Amino acid sequence: MSSTPTLANILPLRPRDHEDAARVAISWLSERHRKGWRNAFEDLLDHWRPQGPEDEGQLDEDGMTMVSINVGEWLIARGQIHARGGLQEINGYLLGRDGPYLTPGQKAWLAQLRERPLRLYRVTDVRPGEGLTLVDELDTQAEPQAVRERSGSRSASPGMLMGARIMQVSDAAGGHLELSGAIYPFAKLRETQVLAQVRQALAGAAALKLHAENVRDLAETEIARAWLAQWFEPAPLPQIRDASTGDPMLLVTDHYRVRDAAALAVALAAQADVSGNAQQSWHRETRGGDGQLRSLAAINPGRAADRVEVFYRTQRLADEGRAWFEALAGSAVEHLTREITDPAGSLARAHKGGDLEKPAGTASPASGLPPEVLAQALEEVIHRHYAHWADETIPALGGLTPRQAIATPAGLERVKGLLREYEDGERRQSAAQGRPAMSYQFLWDALGIQR
Numbered sequence: 360m361s362s363t364p365t366l367a368n369i370l371p372l373r374p375r376d377h378e379d380a381a382r383v384a385i386s387w388l389s390e391r392h393r394k395g396w397r398n399a400f401e402d403l404l405d406h407w408r409p410q411g412p413e414d415e416g417q418l419d420e421d422g423m424t425m426v427s428i429n430v431g432e433w434l435i436a437r438g439q440i441h442a443r444g445g446l447q448e449i450n451g452y453l454l455g456r457d458g459p460y461l462t463p464g465q466k467a468w469l470a471q472l473r474e475r476p477l478r479l480y481r482v483t484d485v486r487p488g489e490g491l492t493l494v495d496e497l498d499t500q501a502e503p504q505a506v507r508e509r510s511g512s513r514s515a516s517p518g519m520l521m522g523a524r525i526m527q528v529s530d531a532a533g534g535h536l537e538l539s540g541a542i543y544p545f546a547k548l549r550e551t552q553v554l555a556q557v558r559q560a561l562a563g564a565a566a567l568k569l570h571a572e573n574v575r576d577l578a579e580t581e582i583a584r585a586w587l588a589q590w591f592e593p594a595p596l597p598q599i600r601d602a603s604t605g606d607p608m609l610l611v612t613d614h615y616r617v618r619d620a621a622a623l624a625v626a627l628a629a630q631a632d633v634s635g636n637a638q639q640s641w642h643r644e645t646r647g648g649d650g651q652l653r654s655l656a657a658i659n660p661g662r663a664a665d666r667v668e669v670f671y672r673t674q675r676l677a678d679e680g681r682a683w684f685e686a687l688a689g690s691a692v693e694h695l696t697r698e699i700t701d702p703a704g705s706l707a708r709a710h711k712g713g714d715l716e717k718p719a720g721t722a723s724p725a726s727g728l729p730p731e732v733l734a735q736a737l738e739e740v741i742h743r744h745y746a747h748w749a750d751e752t753i754p755a756l757g758g759l760t761p762r763q764a765i766a767t768p769a770g771l772e773r774v775k776g777l778l779r780e781y782e783d784g785e786r787r788q789s790a791a792q793g794r795p796a797m798s799y800q801f802l803w804d805a806l807g808i809q810r
Contacts (some may be wrong), residue, residue: 377464377465377467377528378464379465380461380465380469381432381468381540384453384461384469385435387458388440391442395441396440399439400430400431403430403433403434404426404430406580406584407584408584408591409584409587409588409591418590429541429583429586432524433583436472436473436524437450438450450469450473454469454470472526476579477541477579477583478495478496478524479521479582480504480521480522480523481519481776482521483517484517484772484779485779488509488513489507490506490509491505492772492776494773496554497558497561499756499757503769504525505536506535506538507535507536507537508537515544516780517779518779518783518784519544520545520553521545522543522579522583523538523543524538543583545585545586545589549588552585553581560578560580561574561578564578604653606675606676609672609674609677609700610671610672610700610701611670611671611674611677611697611698613668613680613684613698614695614696615669615688615692615693615695616665619691620637620665622688623691623692626689630643632645632655633658635658637660638660640659640660641659643655643656643683644747653747654672655676656670656676656684658670667692669681669684672744681697738797742801745801745802748761748805749805755773755777761774765808774806775810778802781799
């Protein structure tokens with residue numbers, strides 16, 4: 360069974376006129392129409408639950424609580440129930456003359472639940488105890504939404520993908536946004552799968568020219584089913600791909616002994632696609648189809664005066680790059696060894712071995728380095744890896760570069776969200792590894808944007 364993120368206490372009390380609208384509605388349905396409500400609940404849960412062996416996974420206590428909240432809200436927004444001799448739309452039944460006593464605010468809340476779609480949102484900012492900023496993951500042009508969410512904001516983190524309904528609430532200040540109460544958070548390794556499922560459902564609905572409500576219902580069902588599947592299906596293996604080539608990410612470093620530094624410098628300086636110098640580093644670059652420069656190789660000084668290291672991001676770049684570099688350098692260098700790091704494999708081993716759970720003040724055994732030295736080494740790698748980040752196309756930005764994306768309010772918030780996600784991940788990882796946290800301020804500065 361794979362682990363699933365949860366938002367603690369995701370249905371906080373709201374001491375306003377719509378307080379407890381869902382609870383009142385569900386209590387009334389379960390008391391007045393016990394059998395019908397139980398059947399509706401179980402039928403929907405069966406519809407969401409993936410088909411397969413019964414013992415593949417099970418819901419823990421947190422999972423049961425979240426399922427009860429999410430299924431209950433879904434039913435009062437979209438469901439049907441056998442009552443009063445026929446099949447009734449639950450939302451209309453609750454708001455009709457035969458429904459329970461509800462305050463005007465509670466009626467308005469239930470009516471709005473019917474109108475508000477369940478959408479996929481990315482958390483781009485967290486204000487603990489106050490609220491969240493969300494962007495629509497399927498509509499890159501949609502404006503960012505700042506929602507009040509005191510309880511959920513304490514456990515959410517930048518970069519989290521979740522399904523939610525955003526509600527409009529009137530107040531003395533003119534109104535604000537809140538989450539409805541049902542939250543569908545996704546583990547990082549599930550994101551590719553759920554996005555593919557929802558997009559496929561939307562594409563199929565568009566091909567069939569379905570009514571807008573049917574399209575909405577299909578997308579919502581895919582979100583709910585993918586969310587529940589996290590408890591019952593094994594987590595997919597991570598797929599880390601290079602953003603510019605699409606190839607699997609593989610960190611490759613070729614180590615060379617330099618026999619003639621002057622000859623090597625002359626050879627590199629003569630190349631039109633190479634820039635830099637021997638004291639800092641050389642970079643071989645190419646211009647992509649979108650007009651942006653892409654790094655093919657980074658040629659860096661080695662740990663000794665007569666050493667040089669050539670770094671590549673993928674196996675294909677490494678194989679092609681080694682042939683190019685050795686033909687260029689000739690007898691000026693001698694190949695010593697090739698070092699390969701698989702990011703996905705390293706992450707899986709670290710997680711399995713508990714390296715990410717180690718207390719502060721200890722270094723990872725895999726590194727064998729003191730925390731300060733490890734931090735310095737990692738910072739050099741990060742700066743090298745993100746050297747051209749501002750002008751590289753990023754799938755999470757709809758194929759735009761960060762510099763292009765910040766031209767619109769929606770794109771600017773998405774870029775800020777990515778940077779906050781990087782920083783949040785670094786804070787967690789550095790604390791687990793007992794080293795100083797690295798700063799990503801250089802990426803903010805490269806784009807000239809403020810936090």
